[in-house]
Amino acid sequence: MAIYFDKQTKTFYLESKQSTYAFRVNEFGFLNHLYFGKKIARDDLCYSVHVQDRGQENFLPGCGRTHSLNQYYNECPTIGRSDYRESMIALCDARYSRVSELKYASHKVLSAKPEIDGMPSLRGGKTLAVTLKDEYNNSEVILYYTVYDELPVILRRAEIVNKGKQALKIDRAYSFCLDLDDNNWEALTLHGAWARERFIERTPLHHGIFTIDSKRCSSSGQLNPFMALCRPNADENSGEVIGFNLVYSGSYAIKAQVNQFEYLRVVGGINDYDFEWELKSGEKFSTPEAVMVYSDGGIGKMSRTFHDLYRTYLINPRYVDKPRPIVINNWEATYFNFDTKKLCDIIDSVKGTGIDTLVLDDGWFGERNNDKCGLGDWFINYNKLPDGLTPIIEHAHKNGMKFGLWFEPEMISENSDLYRAHPDWAIQVPGIKPCPGRDQLILDLTRDDVVNYVIKVVSDILDNNDIDYVKWDMNRTMTENYSEHLGKNNKEMHHRYILGLYKICEALVNGYPHIFFEGCASGGCRFDPAMLYYFPQIWTSDDTDAYMRTMIQYGTSIVYPLSAMSCHVSDCPNHQTHRTTPLASRADVAHLGATGYELDTTKFSDDFRVQVKEQVEAYKKMENLVLFGDLYRLGCSQNSNYFAEQIVSKDKTLSHITVMRALAYPNFTIYRLYPKGLDEKATYHVEELDLTLSGSTLMNVGFIVHFGGGDFITRTFTIKKV
Numbered sequence: 265m266a267i268y269f270d271k272q273t274k275t276f277y278l279e280s281k282q283s284t285y286a287f288r289v290n291e292f293g294f295l296n297h298l299y300f301g302k303k304i305a306r307d308d309l310c311y312s313v314h315v316q317d318r319g320q321e322n323f324l325p326g327c328g329r330t331h332s333l334n335q336y337y338n339e340c341p342t343i344g345r346s347d348y349r350e351s352m353i354a355l356c357d358a359r360y361s362r363v364s365e366l367k368y369a370s371h372k373v374l375s376a377k378p379e380i381d382g383m384p385s386l387r388g389g390k391t392l393a394v395t396l397k398d399e400y401n402n403s404e405v406i407l408y409y410t411v412y413d414e415l416p417v418i419l420r421r422a423e424i425v426n427k428g429k430q431a432l433k434i435d436r437a438y439s440f441c442l443d444l445d446d447n448n449w450e451a452l453t454l455h456g457a458w459a460r461e462r463f464i465e466r467t468p469l470h471h472g473i474f475t476i477d478s479k480r481c482s483s484s485g486q487l488n489p490f491m492a493l494c495r496p497n498a499d500e501n502s503g504e505v506i507g508f509n510l511v512y513s514g515s516y517a518i519k520a521q522v523n524q525f526e527y528l529r530v531v532g533g534i535n536d537y538d539f540e541w542e543l544k545s546g547e548k549f550s551t552p553e554a555v556m557v558y559s560d561g562g563i564g565k566m567s568r569t570f571h572d573l574y575r576t577y578l579i580n581p582r583y584v585d586k587p588r589p590i591v592i593n594n595w596e597a598t599y600f601n602f603d604t605k606k607l608c609d610i611i612d613s614v615k616g617t618g619i620d621t622l623v624l625d626d627g628w629f630g631e632r633n634n635d636k637c638g639l640g641d642w643f644i645n646y647n648k649l650p651d652g653l654t655p656i657i658e659h660a661h662k663n664g665m666k667f668g669l670w671f672e673p674e675m676i677s678e679n680s681d682l683y684r685a686h687p688d689w690a691i692q693v694p695g696i697k698p699c700p701g702r703d704q705l706i707l708d709l710t711r712d713d714v715v716n717y718v719i720k721v722v723s724d725i726l727d728n729n730d731i732d733y734v735k736w737d738m739n740r741t742m743t744e745n746y747s748e749h750l751g752k753n754n755k756e757m758h759h760r761y762i763l764g765l766y767k768i769c770e771a772l773v774n775g776y777p778h779i780f781f782e783g784c785a786s787g788g789c790r791f792d793p794a795m796l797y798y799f800p801q802i803w804t805s806d807d808t809d810a811y812m813r814t815m816i817q818y819g820t821s822i823v824y825p826l827s828a829m830s831c832h833v834s835d836c837p838n839h840q841t842h843r844t845t846p847l848a849s850r851a852d853v854a855h856l857g858a859t860g861y862e863l864d865t866t867k868f869s870d871d872f873r874v875q876v877k878e879q880v881e882a883y884k885k886m887e888n889l890v891l892f893g894d895l896y897r898l899g900c901s902q903n904s905n906y907f908a909e910q911i912v913s914k915d916k917t918l919s920h921i922t923v924m925r926a927l928a929y930p931n932f933t934i935y936r937l938y939p940k941g942l943d944e945k946a947t948y949h950v951e952e953l954d955l956t957l958s959g960s961t962l963m964n965v966g967f968i969v970h971f972g973g974g975d976f977i978t979r980t981f982t983i984k985k986v
């Protein structure tokens with residue numbers, strides 16, 4: 265890996281083994297983007313810069329009629345100086361002037377990647393810091409770029425520093441800008457809703473701005489903070505793709521803008537909707553980190569790069585390589601209706617199956633017998649569990665199982681002791697009735713006293729009970745963005761909330777290193793890299809229907825590794841879709857992630873128990889593939905009757921394929937599967953077909969999958985190098 269600066273041409277080359285990112289300091293001191301793509305030589309790239317007199321443009325003073333910022337590729341565009349495209353940074357000085365020109369001052373290659381104050385970020389790599397000074401408003405912006413040797417990735421972020429004596433107002437603080445020559449790209453995004461998260465959408469770009477964003481103070485299930493640019497001919501296996509992902513859990517925006525000269529600009533970061541930040545003299549403000557991945561091997565290669573990057577440099581190393589707990593979660597088994605005996609019966613009922621962790625979900629605390637009350641009262645409900653959690657925990661441990669507990673630390677019910685004692689701790693505007701969501705309000709995590717209380721009250725439960733696992737839920741997004749103590753700075757609220765949330769996560773995750781944390785937000789409604797930094801896996805969706813899961817998990821895998829997705833086998837008819845799918849299909853699909861169960865196991869027949877035992881054994885055989893393997897998506901049920909995913913070990917000696925046919929049609933065409941990622945020259949044995957073939961034959965001739973009758977039937981294949 266290299267960060268190289270050519271003093272003569274003032275060009276920076278950020279290189280991985282496969283990619284180059286280049287920009288230069290131009291004759292006026294602006295940082296001029298030159299290239300992001302496949303690795304190239306360190307040639308002088310000035311020849312590739314083009315400006316011309318285009319008429320009806322405005323120019324930098326004293327530069328003739330060609331130097332309009334509107335036609336420069338800029339690493340950090342601002343506003344007010346002839347660039348009419350979206351800016352990366354917008355500042356307002358004490359005169360209320362928003363004119364700003366950020367020019368190169370200095371740079372250094374850092375010996376270690378600095379952490380971001382109060383925000384999660386990736387580890388490792390080599391980092392370049394370029395300091396830009398503003399000509400007019402006494403600010404400095406430090407641009408950080410991180411590059412990794414083995415991965416075609418650039419991380420970017422900015423730090424804004426007020427060097428003047430008077431306060432500055434930040435109107436926009438985005439994390440990155442990438443200017444490209446042409447608009448011959450399509451945008452691929454992941455949209456969704458509760459129980460239908462991360463569906464793939466691909467759309468041509470047009471003149472104007474294509475925006476994805478969240479205004480919910482949560483990265484949200486509506487649009488993941490991810491966008492990829494795909495060449496129109498790019499598909500799963502070939503073509504150029506550039507992926508962008510924000511390491512941020514709050515309100516964000518990513519925009520792709522095509523201007524009148526067909527230039528494409530992509531920018532993204534904290535959403536400036538309802539955002540402003542007062543930066544006092546001497547203070548600095550950090551944007552979240554943005555990840556940019558280049559792929560010359562289609563969407564599939566982009567995904568594998570994201571997966572490797574996040575497994576190696578983002579997810580807590582404490583967990584990332586470890587087998588994941590195989591959970592039985594009581595939520596869909598009992599909802600709020602459980603007692604000590606029921607929970608112990610669940611433990612007894614899974615004995616010998618290989619399920620190794622009981623997670624006690626919502627309803628163990630306060631007066632929480634339904635979802636209208638009790639949030640915030642993190643005290644055991646002794647009416648429901650007269651001897652507390654201890655007998656259940658002891659019963660689990662005695663039976664060789666671990667014990668997990670559900671929390672929703674960010675929330676407060678109006679009907680709770682906490683609210684009665686501290687109504688001002690809930691986010692609302694005095695005199696305006698707040699909009700309830702799931703009959704609950706959000707705690708004001710912009711306040712240190714509230715943050716400290718949450719840490720303390722959750723810690724008390726963790727200190728006094730032998731807990732191995734925490735499921736961290738979050739079930740509503742923000743309205744009435746307001747905190748009395750912020751006064752005139754109320755537009756800082758969303759970002760301050762997220763900083764408060766990270767403080768709590770930091771304290772609890774690091775304070776209890778023996779505890780395994782799972783993230784959740786009404787299923788997968790806050791599935792982002794920042795949450796993954798704290799929680800090595802996230803409940804992918806409340807929708808556990810096997811067929812829907814093929815779409816949800818497929819979409820999620822565009823960015824996030826399989827090991828990050830919690831996937832449970834649940835009951836049928838499914839509680840969300842009312843669909844019935846075969847038990848084997850539910851398990852096969854749940855095995856493409858951190859697997860577990862979520863149904864009333866006390867109703868298991870012996871036959872069912874045997875099947876579950878076999879399923880867990882089968883999962884154990886492929887667990888290392890889920891944790892470390894390369895993913896190849898072979899079929900997408902969002903736009904076809906078939907779903908197929910393949911995982912290949914890094915050394916190409918073992919592979920697993922899961923295929924689902926959604927609907928059975930009589931007398932239908934055959935389905936031929938073409939595995940990928942194998943060693944062409946090696947010989948492999950396909951266990952289920954008892955076929956021994958070369959990698960080249962398997963990948964080019966493929967094999968026919970026979971499903972028999974029935975809907976939502978899955979088939980799995982284990983391919984081993986002989």
Ligand code: DGJ
Binds near residue numbers: 787788
């Ligand atoms: C939403 C989660 O996604 C569910 O798994 C469950 O934990 C409920 N919340 C509990 O209220």
